[in-house]
Amino acid sequence: MTKYSYTEKKDTRSGFGAGLLEAGRKNENIVALCADLTGSLKMNEFQKEFPNRFFQAGIAEANMIGTAAGLTIGGKIPFAGTFAGFATGRVYDQIRQSVAYSNKNVKICASHAGLTLGEDGATHQILEDIGLMKMLPNMTVIVPCDYNQTKAATIAIADFKGPVYLRFGRPAVPNFTVPDQKFEIGKAQLLYEGTDLTILATGHMVWKAIEACEILAAKGIKAEVFNIHTIKPFDTETVLKSITKTKAMVCAEEHMLNGGLTDTAAQFSAMNFPVPIEAVAVFDTFGESGTPDALMEKYGLTAENIVKAAEKVLTRKA
Amino acid sequence: MEKTNKLEAIASQVRRDLLRMIHARNSGHPGGSLGVTDLLVCLYFEIMEHNPKNFDMNGINQDLFFLSNGHTSAAWYSVLARAGYFPTEELGTFRAINSRLQGHPTTAEHLEGIRIASGSLGQGLSVACGAALAKKLNKDSKFVYCLMGDGEIEEGQVWEAALFAQARKIDNLIAFVDYNGQQIDGSIMSVIGLNKLREKWEAFNWIVLECNGNDMNDLIDTINMAKSLSGKGQSIAIIMKTEMGKGVDFMMGTHKWHGVAPNDEQLQNALSQLEETLGDY
Numbered sequence: 001m002t003k004y005s006y007t008e009k010k011d012t013r014s015g016f017g018a019g020l021l022e023a024g025r026k027n028e029n030i031v032a033l034c035a036d037l038t039g040s041l042k043m044n045e046f047q048k049e050f051p052n053r054f055f056q057a058g059i060a061e062a063n064m065i066g067t068a069a070g071l072t073i074g075g076k077i078p079f080a081g082t083f084a085g086f087a088t089g090r091v092y093d094q095i096r097q098s099v100a101y102s103n104k105n106v107k108i109c110a111s112h113a114g115l116t117l118g119e120d121g122a123t124h125q126i127l128e129d130i131g132l133m134k135m136l137p138n139m140t141v142i143v144p145c146d147y148n149q150t151k152a153a154t155i156a157i158a159d160f161k162g163p164v165y166l167r168f169g170r171p172a173v174p175n176f177t178v179p180d181q182k183f184e185i186g187k188a189q190l191l192y193e194g195t196d197l198t199i200l201a202t203g204h205m206v207w208k209a210i211e212a213c214e215i216l217a218a219k220g221i222k223a224e225v226f227n228i229h230t231i232k233p234f235d236t237e238t239v240l241k242s243i244t245k246t247k248a249m250v251c252a253e254e255h256m257l258n259g260g261l262t263d264t265a266a267q268f269s270a271m272n273f274p275v276p277i278e279a280v281a282v283f284d285t286f287g288e289s290g291t292p293d294a295l296m297e298k299y300g301l302t303a304e305n306i307v308k309a310a311e312k313v314l315t316r317k318a
Numbered sequence: 319m320e321k322t323n324k325l326e327a328i329a330s331q332v333r334r335d336l337l338r339m340i341h342a343r344n345s346g347h348p349g350g351s352l353g354v355t356d357l358l359v360c361l362y363f364e365i366m367e368h369n370p371k372n373f374d375m376n377g378i379n380q381d382l383f384f385l386s387n388g389h390t391s392a393a394w395y396s397v398l399a400r401a402g403y404f405p406t407e408e409l410g411t412f413r414a415i416n417s418r419l420q421g422h423p424t425t426a427e428h429l430e431g432i433r434i435a436s437g438s439l440g441q442g443l444s445v446a447c448g449a450a451l452a453k454k455l456n457k458d459s460k461f462v463y464c465l466m467g468d469g470e471i472e473e474g475q476v477w478e479a480a481l482f483a484q485a486r487k488i489d490n491l492i493a494f495v496d497y498n499g500q501q502i503d504g505s506i507m508s509v510i511g512l513n514k515l516r517e518k519w520e521a522f523n524w525i526v527l528e529c530n531g532n533d534m535n536d537l538i539d540t541i542n543m544a545k546s547l548s549g550k551g552q553s554i555a556i557i558m559k560t561e562m563g564k565g566v567d568f569m570m571g572t573h574k575w576h577g578v579a580p581n582d583e584q585l586q587n588a589l590s591q592l593e594e595t596l597g598d599y
Contacts, residue, residue, distance in 0.1 A: 031455070055486060056485075058478075058482065058485070060478035060481065062441075062444070062478055063447070063475055063482050066441050066442075066445045066447070066448065066475065067447045067448035067451070067479075069434060069444075069445050070445035070446060070447060070449040070450070070451070070452065071449070071452045072448075073376060073377065073382070073433050073434070073448070073449045074449055074453060074455070074458070075376050075452070075456070076452050076455065093438050094475070096438075097435050097436070098434060098441050098444070098445055101425075101426060102425045102435045103425060103426065104434075
């Protein structure tokens with residue numbers, strides 16, 4: 001069994017900042033906008049190196065999205081960054097009309113997503129953003145799992161033509177994927193092969209799924225684990241192949257059950273190859289203040305709960 | 319004089335087109351469309367440098383126009399067709415199923431001349447800001463024009479854009495406010511009021527000009543004045559007084575015709591007031 005390891009924990013937002021800088025060096029059409037959170041989004045290096053291609057939007061997200069859409073008319077590739085809540089819910093209609101319906105090459109870069117934003121509490125902890133964005137036609141939704149992957153994803157979406165929602169986070173998490181990896185939009189990343197059940201995880205839950213898989217292996221349960229870094233388009237081919245083999249599925253995400261990865265995977269399974277499904281997600285509630293770890297524990301987003309969900313789904317297999 | 323006569327003749331045809339388009343579907347917004355017709359004709363047939371025969375989304379080295387108050391689409395579609403962006407026959411498909419001429423403008427149907435969807439109000443000025451910044455980055459010296467409704471600027475995003483434009487010194491942008499004083503629920507004053515409108519834009523550090531938006535000479539002079547004031551670090555707003563329903567006596571001076579189509583008899587009455595100058599589609 002492959003052993004995944006890491007030498008350091010790093011925040012995914014720093015992966016975004018590094019990716020943006022590298023993409024900006026490669027392509028002079030890349031521009032960036034930020035709504036008064038340049039430091040939090042780690043966009044300072046880009047701003048410093050390319051002051052003429054960085055636009056401070058102020059605390060005015062609606063205008064930032066519209067301006068980003070306008071910048072594409074003239075061939076620019078705008079990366080618009082702010083916290084995930086303000087990058088989606090606050091500007092849904094602007095994204096819907098000026099970006100998604102108009103099919104503009106705008107990259108919406110959303111940091112501090114989910115509970116792990118921490119102490120600022122529920123006003124800032126959006127758990128609905130994946131759902132909001134994946135419902136929009138033309139929108140691609142990407143949720144990388146660690147620093148290296150977020151950097152690679154940022155570079156990859158610069159070369160991809162079309163609206164993208166890129167979701168990342170605040171805390172330092174295990175940086176276990178390889179540096180300078182090739183990021184394939186829409187392709188599930190196989191982490192472990194197995195035969196007993198399929199585990200799909202996204203974002204910060206991917207490392208917890210790896211931990212869960214190791215615990216399950218010690219109990220003699222062979223889980224097949226995928227990192228679903230692209231929620232939309234969903235890698236139906238890979239998932240169908242896996243659940244046809246395992247006939248059971250667990251989904252893990254730092255997001256509301258409604259609208260998230262589970263929702264996409266369950267709909268796909270129900271309509272194509274029904275299997276029992278269990279989920280580790282947030283169940284119809286807002287978050288609260290606390291450290292990222294305390295919040296993940298309290299709301300059940302843990303490796304232990306993935307193990308429990310796996311054991312439960314096995315009892316439901318036909 | 320000859321120039322304005324020619325433009326007024328085009329405007330008369332555009333008014334006929336849009337009324338027939340709206341009548342054909344019994345659906346659309348005649349009042350505002352009639353009011354902004356003169357500006358659109360003035361821009362596309364006199365002011366703007368553009369390339370209707372070979373539409374390019376990026377519009378490099380061309381003047382760009384954004385219609386933020388997308389519900390006046392019928393007027394814009396007619397002007398685009400009459401300018402040569404697409405065949406005038408297509409005007410007959412307005413608001414019908416499978417048409418490229420959607421109720422509100424969209425890029426989704428790849429209609430030549432349209433660069434962004436609009437309809438949900440308040441978004442066009444932000445888009446225009448972005449396009450104007452792209453022109454600066456591309457060292458493209460052409461202008462970006464944006465038209466907004468007066469009711470539309472009740473939307474907060476417009477003022478976010480106004481603040482942003484002055485901060486980023488977007489001085490290749492000329493924005494029009496179609497000040498007809500009417501919105502769906504009644505007069506602007508009765509709904510919410512736009513008191514001290516000039517001072518509002520000035521307070522955002524914009525250069526403000528005013529004109530009669532239904533007078534070709536005034537429009538040409540004012541826009542040329544605006545162009546001469548550009549490039550000095552400030553965006554320019556033109557508050558353009560217009561009459562809703564302009565050109566059709568029974569549609570003027572009321573908000574009643576904001577979103578109501580004329581019936582057969584009303585259409586004939588309206589058309590009798592507007593000369594067919596270029597041939598109906």
